[in-house]
Amino acid sequence: MQPPFGFLFDIDGVLVRGRTPIPAARKAFQKLLNSQRQFSVPVVFVTNAGNCLHQKKADQLSHVLGVPISQDQVIMSHSPLQMFKHYHDKHVLVSGQGPLLDIAKHLGFHQLITIDRLQEIYPLLDMIDHERRPKVLHTPAVELPKIEAIVLFGEPVRWETNLQLIIDVLLTSGYPGNPYSQSAYPHIPVLACNMDLMWMAEAQSPRFGHGTFMLCLENIYKKITGNELRYEALIGKPSEVTYHYAEYLIRMQAAAKQWKKPIRTLYAVGDNIMTDIYGANLYNRYLEENSRAGSKACVQAKAAGGTGSSTVSQEDDIDNPWESELASASATRCLSILVCTGVSNPHTEVPSDTRKSITETVFHGHRDFRFDPALVEPDHVVTDVDAAVDLIFQLENFAPDENRRTP
Numbered sequence: 001m002q003p004p005f006g007f008l009f010d011i012d013g014v015l016v017r018g019r020t021p022i023p024a025a026r027k028a029f030q031k032l033l034n035s036q037r038q039f040s041v042p043v044v045f046v047t048n049a050g051n052c053l054h055q056k057k058a059d060q061l062s063h064v065l066g067v068p069i070s071q072d073q074v075i076m077s078h079s080p081l082q083m084f085k086h087y088h089d090k091h092v093l094v095s096g097q098g099p100l101l102d103i104a105k106h107l108g109f110h111q112l113i114t115i116d117r118l119q120e121i122y123p124l125l126d127m128i129d130h131e132r133r134p135k136v137l138h139t140p141a142v143e144l145p146k147i148e149a150i151v152l153f154g155e156p157v158r159w160e161t162n163l164q165l166i167i168d169v170l171l172t173s174g175y176p177g178n179p180y181s182q183s184a185y186p187h188i189p190v191l192a193c194n195m196d197l198m199w200m201a202e203a204q205s206p207r208f209g210h211g212t213f214m215l216c217l218e219n220i221y222k223k224i225t226g227n228e229l230r231y232e233a234l235i236g237k238p239s240e241v242t243y244h245y246a247e248y249l250i251r252m253q254a255a256a257k258q259w260k261k262p263i264r265t266l267y268a269v270g271d272n273i274m275t276d277i278y279g280a281n282l283y284n285r286y287l288e289e290n291s292r293a294g295s296k297a298c299v300q301a302k303a304a305g306g307t308g309s310s311t312v313s314q315e316d317d318i319d320n321p322w323e324s325e326l327a328s329a330s331a332t333r334c335l336s337i338l339v340c341t342g343v344s345n346p347h348t349e350v351p352s353d354t355r356k357s358i359t360e361t362v363f364h365g366h367r368d369f370r371f372d373p374a375l376v377e378p379d380h381v382v383t384d385v386d387a388a389v390d391l392i393f394q395l396e397n398f399a400p401d402e403n404r405r406t407p
């Protein structure tokens, strides 16, 4: 039986909490395999985590779920940066933690500098930690070429260092050894992955995510300069570009199995209303408009769904083969399924008065994504991921593997 649908699974709060597997996950995944232990439905994992390589994430998932997962099934917040070829040749400052340089090189970047290296070259910049202040004052031995763009991969450690040095790079147009300049606005491009304000680990309450770091950066920049920090692109859920990429990978999986039926429906299973539900609903809106227009709308590799006020359009940069691949989606809809094992408690009402919700700052979405009540409403709410798989098989009237013998 060939499925006309595919799955997008979020990881944290759906399959695991921190390093601890959620019990329903293993059960759910046994249902997705055929008797040869291959997936009987296309499956991708879409996570906003980003501090490791695809292969490592795939290995972790294989271990947790007890099923073989390949790295082509894993989309992390930074994965769509592969499409931003325009930046791959630029001198880029990267912020985050983990094997950042390896991750960035895998994506195609090759002129990279880390915050740590910048701090070494310009030891006078990072003054917060008294222990790290330079003992001897000297002028930098290395003359750095202009930093042309900044990529925020994920939350760093020692935030004060990253905040200070990123502000320095922005306010000096990429020459952090220079004094601040009035003419540094609009600033050099900033691309950011993963806008999640918070995420769910083992603790009882949510933990700070990269979105919290970005919030700090945006506010410091605004306070110091009076101007808005602008993002060239916002990548990771709920940005459309991430869902285009997921749809593409699902289509490739179906093609590899020589399934002839087009994949029409995507089911996005997640625990975060502002990330998983908003993103799936936003992409669904795109698919609906796309099929209504009857034409292949140009994929805008930008933070689609953003208000656009502070996000720069990327249209000029999409001159690569991805454009046609991503624009020819076979999916016509993307349904959102909320599970109750993670960060969002569906029993907490989202305020219907949107202005009230914004002024009371309960809107946990990113600044450049407008609050829209229709986008935070899941199509289905279920207890856990196992219930989600059961529901979807039932909705699709799908028998996973007729040949499978029950033990």
Ligand SMILES: [Mg+2]
Binding pocket: 010, 011, 012, 013, 014, 270, 271, 272, 342
């Ligand atoms: Mg999650």
